[in-house]
Amino acid sequence: MNYFQTISNTLRSEIESLIAEGSLAEGLDLSRVGVEQTKDPAHGDLASNVAMVLAKAAKTNPRELGQLLADRLAARQEFESVEVAGPGFINMRLVPGFWTGLLPDVLRAGTSYGDCDLGKGETINVEYVSANPTGPMHIGHARGAVIGDALATLLAKAGHKVTREYYINDAGAQVDVLARSAYLRYREALGEDIGEIPDGLYPGNYLKKTGVDLANRDGKKWLDTSEEDWLPVFREFAIDSMMDLIRDDLAALGVSHDVFSSERSLVGSGVNDEVVSELESRDLVYMGTLEPPKGKRPDDWEERPQLLFRSTNFDDDVDRPLKKGDGDWTYFASDIGYHRDKFRRGFANMIDVWGADHKGYVKRMQSAVKAITEDSGELDVRLCNLVNLLEDGKPAKMSKRAGSFVTLREVVDEVGKEAVRFMMLTRNSDVSLDFDLKKVTEQSKDNPVFYVQYAHARICSVLRNAAEEFPNLSLDDSSLTGADVADLQDPGELAMIKELASWPQVVENAATAHEPHRIAFYLSDLASSFHAFWNRGNAEEALRFIVPGDAPKTLGRLALARSVAIVIASGLAVMGVEPVEEMR
RNA sequence: GCGCCCGUAGCUCAGUAGGAUAGAGCACAGGAUUCCUAAUCCUGGGGUCGCAGGUUCGAAUCCUGCCGGGCGCACCA
Numbered sequence: 001m002n003y004f005q006t007i008s009n010t011l012r013s014e015i016e017s018l019i020a021e022g023s024l025a026e027g028l029d030l031s032r033v034g035v036e037q038t039k040d041p042a043h044g045d046l047a048s049n050v051a052m053v054l055a056k057a058a059k060t061n062p063r064e065l066g067q068l069l070a071d072r073l074a075a076r077q078e079f080e081s082v083e084v085a086g087p088g089f090i091n092m093r094l095v096p097g098f099w100t101g102l103l104p105d106v107l108r109a110g111t112s113y114g115d116c117d118l119g120k121g122e123t124i125n126v127e128y129v130s131a132n133p134t135g136p137m138h139i140g141h142a143r144g145a146v147i148g149d150a151l152a153t154l155l156a157k158a159g160h161k162v163t164r165e166y167y168i169n170d171a172g173a174q175v176d177v178l179a180r181s182a183y184l185r186y187r188e189a190l191g192e193d194i195g196e197i198p199d200g201l202y203p204g205n206y207l208k209k210t211g212v213d214l215a216n217r218d219g220k221k222w223l224d225t226s227e228e229d230w231l232p233v234f235r236e237f238a239i240d241s242m243m244d245l246i247r248d249d250l251a252a253l254g255v256s257h258d259v260f261s262s263e264r265s266l267v268g269s270g271v272n273d274e275v276v277s278e279l280e281s282r283d284l285v286y287m288g289t290l291e292p293p294k295g296k297r298p299d300d301w302e303e304r305p306q307l308l309f310r311s312t313n314f315d316d317d318v319d320r321p322l323k324k325g326d327g328d329w330t331y332f333a334s335d336i337g338y339h340r341d342k343f344r345r346g347f348a349n350m351i352d353v354w355g356a357d358h359k360g361y362v363k364r365m366q367s368a369v370k371a372i373t374e375d376s377g378e379l380d381v382r383l384c385n386l387v388n389l390l391e392d393g394k395p396a397k398m399s400k401r402a403g404s405f406v407t408l409r410e411v412v413d414e415v416g417k418e419a420v421r422f423m424m425l426t427r428n429s430d431v432s433l434d435f436d437l438k439k440v441t442e443q444s445k446d447n448p449v450f451y452v453q454y455a456h457a458r459i460c461s462v463l464r465n466a467a468e469e470f471p472n473l474s475l476d477d478s479s480l481t482g483a484d485v486a487d488l489q490d491p492g493e494l495a496m497i498k499e500l501a502s503w504p505q506v507v508e509n510a511a512t513a514h515e516p517h518r519i520a521f522y523l524s525d526l527a528s529s530f531h532a533f534w535n536r537g538n539a540e541e542a543l544r545f546i547v548p549g550d551a552p553k554t555l556g557r558l559a560l561a562r563s564v565a566i567v568i569a570s571g572l573a574v575m576g577v578e579p580v581e582e583m584r
Numbered sequence: 585g586c587g588c589c590c591g592u593a594g595c596u597c598a599g600u601a602g603g604a605u606a607g608a609g610c611a612c613a614g615g616a617u618u619c620c621u622a623a624u625c626c627u628g629g630g631g632u633c634g635c636a637g638g639u640u641c642g643a644a645u646c647c648u649g650c651c652g653g654g655c656g657c658a659c660c661a
Contacts, residue, residue, distance in 0.1 A: 034603085036603085038604085043604070049603060049642095061641095086604050087604080087642070089604070169661060171661095173660070174661065289658095291658090292658070293586090298659090301658070306659080317657085318586095320658095324659050325658090359587095359588060359655060360588080426597095428598090431589090442623090443623045444623060446610070451623095454621085458620080458621065464620090465620050469620085518598090532625065534621095534625080536625080536626090537620075538619055538622080544619075544620060545620065546620055
């Protein structure tokens with residue numbers, strides 16, 4: 001189903017038969033041989049670099065080798081012509097039916113067109129969001145959520161067995177702060193005037209409900225008790241209540257996870273001790289003293305011996321502490337335990353989606369993964385840069401409810417989850433992104449969400465109108481499979497078909513690179529080809545999708561239109577966006 | 585000081601297992617609507633791909649050095 005793969009295989013088999021005949025030396029390295037679509041139609045449909053790549057090893061020159069291969073290929077039925085050009089490119093022009101023959105395949109496959117077996121069914125773990133359970137999600141979290149979610153879907157489409165995971169950071173000091181903040185709200189719920197929320201506690205109103213819920217459950221039970229008594233209770237309750245909040249926010253975005261892992265329970269079950277003693281036995285931890293950081297020396301720096309992991313053995317810059325001054329585990333230590341836990345659960349392939357502010361942490365985590373998996377595991381970290389929330393070009397005003405940040409919920413309520421998801425995927429994850437609340441709801445081509453959806457809606461509209469024009473034809477996909485598509489040879493039609501042909505390649509490349517944003521770019525391009533052809537129907541009636549009185553022609557065009565709609569829908573599905581049937 | 589990322593059209597950015605004349609949108613200028621949604625499309629100008637070397641048939645892409653910008657750099661998460 002991947003046309004480039006098909007042609008590439010043809011090429012390889014011709015090379016092999018040349019080798020078998022003794023016309024070419026054995027043992028050539030074919031790994032750099034590629035086939036790609038040409039940019040310039042004068043170069044045919046497809047071009048290969050094979051002759052230039054192999055010429056040296058084959059002890060010949062590119063043009064000569066190219067001609068040899070070109071002659072072989074030209075004899076095959078799928079090629080109309082094959083030429084050697086420029087420094088040795090093999091330019092291939094396929095017979096017209098080769099391209100249009102794709103359409104029935106797409107119609108039959110539906111949105112599974114583009115699926116591939118790149119992942120070979122291997123498991124992969126994608127961890128994303130992992131926001132601290134201390135409050136509602138803000139817009140920055142949303143980016144990681146969408147990118148992680150889309151990446152997971154993309155990898156599944158590419159043949160991986162994907163597990164979506166959320167790591168709950170519920171073990172650090174910040175959840176104690178949460179507990180104290182909840183305690184204050186609890187007292188407030190019981191009628192006390194708590195005044196201003198003191199510095200260092202979470203001021204957000206979202207904790208009021210937690211306080212009320214606690215008061216309803218336990219009454220005045222905790223009013224005159226000491227902190228060490230109530231803290232664990234409040235902590236647990238508040239974490240649960242914050243996780244409910246976060247799960248609701250995620251649901252509003254259409255993001256879900258298969259597994260929620262709790263740092264607290266992992267540490268509680270002793271994984272940190274386990275992993276450290278394992279590393280100890282391999283001489284990878286030691287008591288040592290770190291140099292103060294160069295350049296900017298913290299005021300409260302004190303030299304002290306710490307339990308350190310030899311991350312420098314695994315390409316890190318300095319060894320990293322596993323225990324804090326107070327004897328507790330560092331976050332890093334827990335993270336090592338967590339990643340080993342993932343590895344033990346069968347995930348040699350791991351992807352973490354983090355905020356860009358954790359950039360400095362990537363190397364040490366990768367070095368730890370190398371150590372604990374003895375180099376049989378792989379961790380890729382996708383960093384998500386900032387989201388600049390704008391309103392008509394100007395920085396958006398701050399949220400009233402949450403204080404200093406705009407909550408995800410407010411944005412979703414304002415512009416809808418589809419727009420949020422699409423926009424989050426219009427940039428590579430590691431560059432910052434302008435998110436304009438005004439623009440994403442605009443119905444114009446400036447708004448890629450609209451632009452792509454509009455193409456899909458137009459196609460649905462064509463189908464509706466065609467059903468009225470030809471009430472006796474069946475226009476469902478399986479009927480369209482039988483349409484005569486051979487004369488869809490207008491450059492505009494062929495442009496769309498070739499674009500559809502490259503979809504499996506786009507999926508494969510995006511999955512390999514772990515870059516779901518490529519899907520969004522592809523869809524914009526495909527929509528553009530569609531709109532362009534559509535508009536040519538303004539000037540030339542013969543190019544319209546519906547040709548009154550000409551059922552065969554109309555069916556052929558509808559087969560093309562539906563194929564475009566299917567690929568748009570399948571790309572949107574990767575992004576987690578619902579295609580619309582009409583614009584309102 | 586060290587590390588990572590970035591530098592492509594006036595602006596925002598695509599484009600990395602090296603491919604032919606470097607793309608798109610915005611902005612700017614002009615044009616298309618008795619027509620399936622003009623909510624769209626078409627045409628045009630606009631570039632030393634930060635700079636300098638190197639690798640090679642070929643470099644925005646790989647390597648080295650430099651310039652410019654961003655982020656991070658005991659213990660916090």
